[in-house]
Amino acid sequence: MQRARTPTPINPTSASRRWVTRGRGDLGDTLVEILFAVVIIGITVAALMSSLANAGNAANVQRNSVQIDLVMRNYAEATKSAVQSCVDGGTYTVAYAPPAGFTASATPTGNQCPRVSVPVVLQLNVTAPLGVRQAMQIRIRTP
Amino acid sequence: MTRPDVDRDRGAALILAIALVVMVGAISGGLAALVTSSLNNRSTLVLVRDREYAADAVVEQAITLVRAQSGTPLALCGTPGGFVVETFNSIAIRAEWRNACGVIRGSDGTVVAQRNVIFSACPSTGSACAEAAVVLRAQVNFEQSTGAVTRTYVQSWSFRS
Numbered sequence: 001m002q003r004a005r006t007p008t009p010i011n012p013t014s015a016s017r018r019w020v021t022r023g024r025g026d027l028g029d030t031l032v033e034i035l036f037a038v039v040i041i042g043i044t045v046a047a048l049m050s051s052l053a054n055a056g057n058a059a060n061v062q063r064n065s066v067q068i069d070l071v072m073r074n075y076a077e078a079t080k081s082a083v084q085s086c087v088d089g090g091t092y093t094v095a096y097a098p099p100a101g102f103t104a105s106a107t108p109t110g111n112q113c114p115r116v117s118v119p120v121v122l123q124l125n126v127t128a129p130l131g132v133r134q135a136m137q138i139r140i141r142t143p
Numbered sequence: 144m145t146r147p148d149v150d151r152d153r154g155a156a157l158i159l160a161i162a163l164v165v166m167v168g169a170i171s172g173g174l175a176a177l178v179t180s181s182l183n184n185r186s187t188l189v190l191v192r193d194r195e196y197a198a199d200a201v202v203e204q205a206i207t208l209v210r211a212q213s214g215t216p217l218a219l220c221g222t223p224g225g226f227v228v229e230t231f232n233s234i235a236i237r238a239e240w241r242n243a244c245g246v247i248r249g250s251d252g253t254v255v256a257q258r259n260v261i262f263s264a265c266p267s268t269g270s271a272c273a274e275a276a277v278v279l280r281a282q283v284n285f286e287q288s289t290g291a292v293t294r295t296y297v298q299s300w301s302f303r304s
Contacts (some may be wrong), residue, residue, distance in 0.1 A: 033158070039238040040160065044163060044164065045169050047167055048167050048170060049173065051170065051171040051174045051175070052174070054174070054177060054178070055174040055177065058181065058182075059178075059181075062178075062181045062185060064183065065185045066185065068187070069185075069188055069189065069192060069266060072192070078198060080199075109258060114208075117207065117210070117211060118207075119203050119204060119207050121200070134189070136196060136232060137191070137200065137232050138196050138199065138232060138266060139195070139199070139200035139201075139203045139204065140203070141203045141206065141207060141230070141296075143294055143295050143296070
């Protein structure tokens with residue numbers, strides 16, 4: 001909005017009645033302009049912070065996802081390795097401890113060695129600290 | 144004397160505002176792209192892992208099938224022995240096997256034939272596994288004197304992602 005330049009008397013009582021013109025650059029900003037600026041900057045900063053927070057959360061999820069993949073692989077290999085010493089009708093023990101915060105389990109439970117002629121399908125389940133879960137099937141066989 | 148044009152810089156505010164919005168948008172877009180890329184990489188990792196263990200599982204099944212055929216005459220060396228197709232971890236895998244030629248000299252000096260079988264697994268396409276498509280190759284020895292197989296020994300087991 002164009003603001004009118006109003007001549008301002010310096011000294012109205014002066015006999016000389018001198019007048020000067022105050023330029024717009026000397027007027028400063030109005031409260032509305034400042035409020036608008038603050039609101040716009042606030043929205044921008046909020047959006048930026050929100051993006052950063054989302055990126056941080058996504059990074060945590062990503063890290064857990066990579067770790068959960070590693071835990072799943074290690075658990076699967078430990079299970080298959082344990083079955084290598086199986087005998088028909090026996091049981092096996094998986095020597096694997098997941099990292100802190102992670103849980104690993106297999107279904108069916110019981111760690112029964114498969115019959116020689118009947119391999120068994122195991123469902124492996126791994127849970128990460130932030131609730132990320134993964135499941136995978138493996139097949140075990142008595143050698 | 145001319146008066147300086149004090150309104151000449153008024154447009155700069157708009158340019159600065161647009162620049163700020165563009166900068167924030169670029170940063171947000173970059174972060175979103177980073178997250179998306181990471182998640183895509185994770186999906187690829189999971190797919191590769193699932194395929195690896197699917198091939199592993201189907202070859203285990205194939206080994207059991209070959210073990211059950213211990214009473215039948217052996218096929219010629221190098222000739223296809225059979226195949227099995229199975230879907231595991233939501234991935235269809237084809238496992239093929241062929242007999243490998245092998246002998247070993249026993250403790251008494253006699254030459255003993257070895258029953259070694261080479262297994263190859265690949266994503267199922269409805270036809271035989273192409274060499275470039277093989278994701279798992281294994282060689283297994285079947286211990287067998289007379290009658291049924293008593294034990295199997297994995298001699299090699301390698302994956303290609």
